[in-house]
Amino acid sequence: MKITLTVNGTGHPLDVEPRRLLADVLRDDLGLTGTHLGCEHGICGACTVLMDGRPVRSCLVLAVQCDGGSVRTVEGLAGPDGAPHPLQRAFSAEHALQCGFCTPGFLMAAAAALEADPDLGAEPDAVAEVVGSNICRCTGYEPIRRAITRAAQEQREQAHER
Template sequence: MKITLTVNGDIYPLEVEPRRVLADVLREDCRLTGTHLGCEHGVCGACTVLVDGRAVRSCLMLAVQCDSRSVRTVEGLRGPVGEPHPLQRAFSAEHALQCGFCTPGFLMVAAGALESDPTIAEDPDRVRALVESNICRCTGYEPIRRAIMRAEYIK
């Protein structure tokens, strides 16, 4: 099928098999490898991207479902001249990454949540629930939670 993806503001006219998932198309066809594939069952969250501003598991969403929609990957968080997004700076300041495999998914789920409702960062229970949506095997989640609570940097 012929589709057009708008990814991080760039237009990608593509021809894809209807059964291909968005994560594979992003990584292989768009050459955006920041979206990681972990479990490929929608459980770990490493593949989280934003579609029309909402966090989705790109391992579960078909690329054809994103035809003519806006997709944002972790590469799309950078600023206009390539500077790190404030959320990326907060993750660094709070040491919220170790191996880094899960980090793009956490960044995208946090960015989507904070952009739709910045007050999430003021409620530890809501941040805890947000963090529980993804899996990290290294950090113990506390640094990730602290980084998201630093949302005053991105308001």
């Protein structure tokens, strides 16, 4: 099937098999390997991307379901000038990654949550809910919670400066 995906702001006309997963198209056809495949059952969250601004497990979504839509992957998180996103800076500062396999999924889930609620970091339960949506086997979840809270605080401060 012929589809068009806008991925990280760039349009991509594609010819895909109807049962092809979005994760496979992103990784294999577009070379965006930051989207990781872990469990391939929608449980771990490593494959989380934003589809029209909402977090989705790309291992559960067919590429044809995204036709005409906009997908944002971890590669599209940085600013246009290549400057790291506040979440990327915070994950580094808080040592919220170890092996890094789960990190893209956490970053994308947190990015969606912060875009939906700029005051997210002010509510520990809301941050815990975001963190609980994905699985990490290395760091534990406290550094990830701190990183999301830190990024939310940074974004709030930047918004007040404008």
